[in-house]
Amino acid sequence: MRKIIEIARREYIDTVKTKTFLISLLFTPILIVGIGFFTSRISQVEGGRPPVRVAVTDLTTQLASQIEAAMGKHNQSNPKRQIIFESLPARDDTNAVEEQGRKQLRSGKADAYIVIDQNIIDGAGRTHVYTYKSKPTMLDATWAVEEFIRNAVVAQRCKVQNVSQKLLDDIRNVSIERVEIGETGNEQHVQSRGQTTVKMMVPFFFMFMIYMGILGIGQQMLSSVIEEKNSRIIEMLLSAVSPFELMAGKILGLGAIGLTIIGLWTAVSYGPILWQGISVDITGKLLFCFVVYYILGFLFFSALLAAIGSVCNTLKETQEFMRPVVLILIFPMIAWFKLVQSPDGVFARVLSLVPPISPLVMPLRISAGSNVSNFEILASIVLLVMAIFLMMWLAGKIFRTGILMYGKRPSLREIYRWLRAS
Amino acid sequence: MDALELNSVCKTFGQVRAVDNLTAKIPAGSIYGFLGPNGAGKTTTLRMIMNIIRPDAGNISVFGNNLTEQAKSHIGYMPEERGLYRKMTVRGILAFFGALKGLTSSELSRVVPSWLKRIELSDRANKKVEDLSRGMHQKLQFAATIINEPDLLILDEPFSGLDPLNLDLIKGIILDMRDKGKTVIFSTHDMHGAETLCDYILLINKGKIILDGKLGDIRSQKASNAVIVEVEGETGFIKTLPIVTNVVQQKDTLEITLGKGTDPQDLLKAIVGKVRVRKFEVKRPSLHEIFVTLVGASNAENY
Numbered sequence: 258m259r260k261i262i263e264i265a266r267r268e269y270i271d272t273v274k275t276k277t278f279l280i281s282l283l284f285t286p287i288l289i290v291g292i293g294f295f296t297s298r299i300s301q302v303e304g305g306r307p308p309v310r311v312a313v314t315d316l317t318t319q320l321a322s323q324i325e326a327a328m329g330k331h332n333q334s335n336p337k338r339q340i341i342f343e344s345l346p347a348r349d350d351t352n353a354v355e356e357q358g359r360k361q362l363r364s365g366k367a368d369a370y371i372v373i374d375q376n377i378i379d380g381a382g383r384t385h386v387y388t389y390k391s392k393p394t395m396l397d398a399t400w401a402v403e404e405f406i407r408n409a410v411v412a413q414r415c416k417v418q419n420v421s422q423k424l425l426d427d428i429r430n431v432s433i434e435r436v437e438i439g440e441t442g443n444e445q446h447v448q449s450r451g452q453t454t455v456k457m458m459v460p461f462f463f464m465f466m467i468y469m470g471i472l473g474i475g476q477q478m479l480s481s482v483i484e485e486k487n488s489r490i491i492e493m494l495l496s497a498v499s500p501f502e503l504m505a506g507k508i509l510g511l512g513a514i515g516l517t518i519i520g521l522w523t524a525v526s527y528g529p530i531l532w533q534g535i536s537v538d539i540t541g542k543l544l545f546c547f548v549v550y551y552i553l554g555f556l557f558f559s560a561l562l563a564a565i566g567s568v569c570n571t572l573k574e575t576q577e578f579m580r581p582v583v584l585i586l587i588f589p590m591i592a593w594f595k596l597v598q599s600p601d602g603v604f605a606r607v608l609s610l611v612p613p614i615s616p617l618v619m620p621l622r623i624s625a626g627s628n629v630s631n632f633e634i635l636a637s638i639v640l641l642v643m644a645i646f647l648m649m650w651l652a653g654k655i656f657r658t659g660i661l662m663y664g665k666r667p668s669l670r671e672i673y674r675w676l677r678a679s
Numbered sequence: 680m681d682a683l684e685l686n687s688v689c690k691t692f693g694q695v696r697a698v699d700n701l702t703a704k705i706p707a708g709s710i711y712g713f714l715g716p717n718g719a720g721k722t723t724t725l726r727m728i729m730n731i732i733r734p735d736a737g738n739i740s741v742f743g744n745n746l747t748e749q750a751k752s753h754i755g756y757m758p759e760e761r762g763l764y765r766k767m768t769v770r771g772i773l774a775f776f777g778a779l780k781g782l783t784s785s786e787l788s789r790v791v792p793s794w795l796k797r798i799e800l801s802d803r804a805n806k807k808v809e810d811l812s813r814g815m816h817q818k819l820q821f822a823a824t825i826i827n828e829p830d831l832l833i834l835d836e837p838f839s840g841l842d843p844l845n846l847d848l849i850k851g852i853i854l855d856m857r858d859k860g861k862t863v864i865f866s867t868h869d870m871h872g873a874e875t876l877c878d879y880i881l882l883i884n885k886g887k888i889i890l891d892g893k894l895g896d897i898r899s900q901k902a903s904n905a906v907i908v909e910v911e912g913e914t915g916f917i918k919t920l921p922i923v924t925n926v927v928q929q930k931d932t933l934e935i936t937l938g939k940g941t942d943p944q945d946l947l948k949a950i951v952g953k954v955r956v957r958k959f960e961v962k963r964p965s966l967h968e969i970f971v972t973l974v975g976a977s978n979a980e981n982y
Contacts, residue, residue, distance in 0.1 A: 259778070259781075260778075260779055263775065263778045263779055264779070267764075267767075267775055271764065271766060271767070274766065275766075485762075488760075488762035488763070488764075488765070489758055489760030489761075489762035490762035490763055490764060491762070492726075492729075492731060492756070492758035492760070492762070493756070493757075493758060493762065493763075493776070493820070493823070493824070494779070495729070495731060496729055496751060496754065496755070496756035496758075496824075497751055497752070497776065497779040497780050498748075498751070498779055499748050661731055661732070
């Protein structure tokens with residue numbers, strides 16, 4: 258036992274001293290603080306794009322000037338994101354002018370071509386917005402122009418119907434405010450769009466931290482095993498400890514590092530979140546599950562990675578084995594939104610029970626507000642622990658033989674034979 | 680009890696028989712040299728003793744038992760490859776391996792400085808392994824192997840690449856260990872070094888044993904009845920002496936082969952007075968010569 262601790266201690270101290278550790282330790286908190294800081298300012302980001310040219314064929318002949326005026330105003334307040342108006346009036350032949358419009362699109366002379374039906378004021382017609390190979394950068398312009406057209410049409414309809422535009426606006430103006438109340442009396446924080454977004458991200462954040470904690474440290478496991486193999490220090494180690502003690506020590510040491518990193522990240526991000534006034538419901542249950550699932554998930558994957566590292570001679574060789582491992586871990590990450598939306602749905606419940614993925618899914622479910630029964634959590638943990646025992650046994654066998662093999666990487670069939678022997 | 684016993688140990692790698700039916704007994708408290716050319720199977724044998732490789736056939740017992748995890752604290756193994764944690768300090772390495780071998784922290788606080796002094800690295804105690812020269816690195820690894828003064832020392836090529844001073848240092852420590860009752864096995868192809876150190880030798884070639892026994896016995900068995908003399912004067916008459924069967928001369932040094940059963944003293948009597956004798960040495964074959972003869976012969980056999 259002491260030997261395992263000794264090996265864990267060395268692994269911990271040596272890893273902490275490396276530059277990669279410091280970088281990965283600092284990178285994420287800086288990212289989080291950055292996001293927390295700029296949440297309220299994201300909408301003010303001034304990015305420019307080349308002017309978008311919009312050609313308009315106004316068959317009503319009544320709206321074009323209004324639209325042009327609106328665009329002019331837009332351009333004044335958004336000098337870096339301009340919209341350029343060009344009128345393509347239809348003289349006699351509607352088809353001819355539409356043909357011309359399309360030609361302009363195809364030749365690149367216009368980015369969007371708009372045709373406003375004649376009877377749109379009556380409500381029968383519509384506005385057609387034509388694009389050719391539209392680019393994502395144009396999106397804000399397209400939305401803006403649609404807004405201008407809508408305003409122009411509404412204004413015109415009001416005129417025709419003899420309805421005061423102002424009256425209409427007042428009637429339609431409904432102001433809604435989202436407020437999170439605090440612990441005491443009248444404490445409350447008005448939520449902006451950005452803050453609600455961050456709140457929605459919290460479950461993802463938990464899942465992401467477990468993911469990073471497992472994969473990031475996992476990389477360290479791989480490189481540590483391979484380095485010990487390559488420098489042949491493994492022979493000196495094995496003259497003093499057993500392969501199992503070695504593997505266990507590494508898992509313990511790296512696990513401690515993972516906990517250190519995650520602990521720090523959580524502490525760091527709690528600050529900005531509180532400061533922004535977002536109250537996140539971190540129950541004791543959530544914290545407990547988070548820690549337990551991280552530890553269990555880490556145990557499972559680090560054993561697997563120790564085994565993978567033991568049969569490879571370079572980090573490059575590990576890539577082939579790592580592909581399925583990363584896929585397994587990424588899968589719940591990709592499905593996270595669906596899981597957050599219905600955390601008690603069948604999909605989420607099943608995934609939170611399936612062993613290698615459960616460490617990522619269950620904390621997500623809980624932080625998304627699902628009131629998971631303790632029984633379900635217990636069942637999930639039991640399954641996970643069983644899987645861990647199995648993985649440790651397999652990994653131990655592979656590690657024991659693999660670390661002393663050099664030369665060609667053993668095939669999967671050979672590895673299978675190791676498992677069957679002894 | 681023998682410290683180590685190998686019984687009909689075999690190991691094959693693909694087509695090559697690296698170790699072929701090796702049987703040997705290493706008595707406790709001796710210095711046993713594993714000699715042999717490159718690729719003879721020395722390292723493979725040592726690895727099998729440490730259970731790093733498993734033999735295909737035969738068995739190995741250490742202190743009367745199979746190698747167990749507990750036994751490991753009584754054995755020190757220095758592998759052929761000089762691997763250590765590059766970023767650790769000299770002191771750190773000794774403390775780490777000492778702890779792995781079961782030394783308590785109070786023992787370590789005493790033992791680590793004393794070993795640092797012994798391998799003359801006290802002033803570099805805080806240097807990182809990657810900053811050490813080759814010789815220092817090797818001494819450090821040696822010390823890490825031996826730090827808990829185990830009863831059985833297995834050293835794979837401990838002298839390779841060492842300068843004469845460090846060589847003597849390591850040899851001194853090995854002799855010290857033997858005097859304390861420890862058993863030392865080491866592999867080498869440095870014959871001169873082995874000669875001065877070993878009590879017993881095991882000569883391996885192509886996985887087979889070609890010589891095994893006490894060094895002294897082997898050398899007297901292989902005595903070739905030759906005498907080396909260095910003389911001043913006219914030497915032509917020597918080859919005409921009846922007791923002389925052959926003379927090989929190089930400048931002033933003559934290697935004189937005597938007939939069977941001749942006492943070298945008779946040669947001395949025969950030449951004194953006729954020449955000035957500067958050197959008269961009854962030749963015992965060096966390990967180097969024994970090696971070359973036997974290995975050459977066994978290579979020839981196998982072709």
